[in-house]
Amino acid sequence: MQVYQDKQRIQDTVQELRRNQQIVGLVPTMGALHEGHLSLIRQAKEQCDQVVISIFVNPTQFNNSSDLEKYPRTIEADLSLLKENFKDLIIFTPTVSEIYGEQIKSENFEFGALAKQMEGKYRDGHFDGVGTILKRLFDIVNPHKAFFGEKDYQQLLIVKKLVELTRQDVEIIGCPISREVSGLARSSRNKRLQENELKKATFIYNILLEAKENFGTENAFLLKEKFENKFKEDQDFLELEYFEIANAETLEPIAEDFDKNLKYRAFIAAFANDVRLIDNIALN
Ligand code: PAF
Numbered sequence: 001m002q003v004y005q006d007k008q009r010i011q012d013t014v015q016e017l018r019r020n021q022q023i024v025g026l027v028p029t030m031g032a033l034h035e036g037h038l039s040l041i042r043q044a045k046e047q048c049d050q051v052v053i054s055i056f057v058n059p060t061q062f063n064n065s066s067d068l069e070k071y072p073r074t075i076e077a078d079l080s081l082l083k084e085n086f087k088d089l090i091i092f093t094p095t096v097s098e099i100y101g102e103q104i105k106s107e108n109f110e111f112g113a114l115a116k117q118m119e120g121k122y123r124d125g126h127f128d129g130v131g132t133i134l135k136r137l138f139d140i141v142n143p144h145k146a147f148f149g150e151k152d153y154q155q156l157l158i159v160k161k162l163v164e165l166t167r168q169d170v171e172i173i174g175c176p177i178s179r180e181v182s183g184l185a186r187s188s189r190n191k192r193l194q195e196n197e198l199k200k201a202t203f204i205y206n207i208l209l210e211a212k213e214n215f216g217t218e219n220a221f222l223l224k225e226k227f228e229n230k231f232k233e234d235q236d237f238l239e240l241e242y243f244e245i246a247n248a249e250t251l252e253p254i255a256e257d258f259d260k261n262l263k264y265r266a267f268i269a270a271f272a273n274d275v276r277l278i279d280n281i282a283l284n
Contacts, residue, residue: 001083003091007099007140010092014052014142022049026143026170028134031055032072032188033081036149036178041086043175044147052141053082054092056099060106061129067276072191092141099136106132111161117251118244118267119154119278130155131162138168145171149178151185153265153280154251177279179205185279192275200237201272207231208281211245211266215283220245220254231270241269241276248282258284 004010014024025048027040033055044051055078062068075093082089096104106128114120115127138146148156156174163170178186182198183205190198207227214223224243231240246253248263258264267280 001079001086001089001091003079003093005093005095005098007092007094010052010090011140011142013090014050017050018142023145024048024141024143025051026054026137026141026146027051028054028056028137028146028148030057030071030188031078032074032191033078034186034188034190036151036186038081038085039178040147040149040175041082041089043173044145045086047173048143048145050088050090051086052090052092052143054094054137054141056092056094056133056137058099058129058133059096059104060100060132061126063123063125066274070192070274072188074191092137099133107135109162109165111158111165114154114157114161114251117154117246117253118242118269122241122269127155127158130158134159134162135166135168138163138166138170143170145173147173147175149176150174151177151187151279153267157249157251183209185277187277189275189277193272197237197272200235201277203231203235203238204268204270204277204279207243208266208268208279212281212283215264215266216258219257221256227266238270238272238277241271243268245283 017024025044027044029037041051057071059068108128109131111127120127148159160172163172182202184202211227224245227243244253244267245264248265264283265280266283269278
């Protein structure tokens with residue numbers, strides 16, 4: 001396993017691999033690695049000759065300073081987990097100044113309507129921060145492909161839009177959501193929850209499954225109302241931020257009737273104490 005902090009060294013390493021006709025994949029992470037990340041790395045390894053994992057808690061994508069402070073940082077455990085599970089990986093763990101220099105600031109991107117819904121609406125500036133770090137990582141690492149989980153489905157669409165805007169030559173691959181046996185979507189933030197809280201948080205996935213079952217039986221307005229009410233009436237642990245049914249391509253929320261020719265997904269963001277959890281499901 002090669003571990004680099006220095007961007008010049010990772011750049012040189014990947015350049016050499018590319019000269020030798022190796023296909024290079026990138027799995028960008030913010031650390032606190034878990035089985036969900038390992039499944040992304042496995043998919044990257046299936047499609048690429050060499051895989052780079054970046055571990056970097058990106059300050060510009062946090063709209064809340066206490067969320068940034070509390071974000072789990074477990075670099076030693078992360079490196080051990082990678083070593084236990086994979087033979088040869090290239091790890092990039094830059095410092096904040098290696099990426100941002102003196103100016104820890106986001107660039108502004110024209111993501112359009114995609115960035116205005118859901119996460120974009122509730123986390124001001126979040127996607128500009130995500131765009132800023134990924135644009136820089138793609139420039140530094142210069143991978144052929146980059147892998148992202150569908151748990152952050154809106155982020156996946158934003159990253160596809162980013163490479164269209166920046167014209168960076170990297171193929172963006174979306175990977176299925178990795179779940180605990182309970183159904184709870186795997187997330188680094190789950191590390192901040194106790195066992196009994198993790199159990200209660202599975203309510204999110206159960207609601208998504210119910211929404212899928214109910215899809216098409218009522219119009220979107222009534223379904224949305226029904227599931228929002230369930231958060232108030234059927235449990236008292238999670239605080240719902242949003243339940244949304246949206247067009248899977250444009251993320252435009254659906255207010256009324258569904259169009260049979262289009263694909264839809266249901267999205268949830270909810271707080272478990274001060275831990276913000278998100279999840280989504282394909283409805284059709
Ligand atoms: O999904 C994440 O963990 C982050 O948003 C990413 C893509 C690593 C960018 O910091």
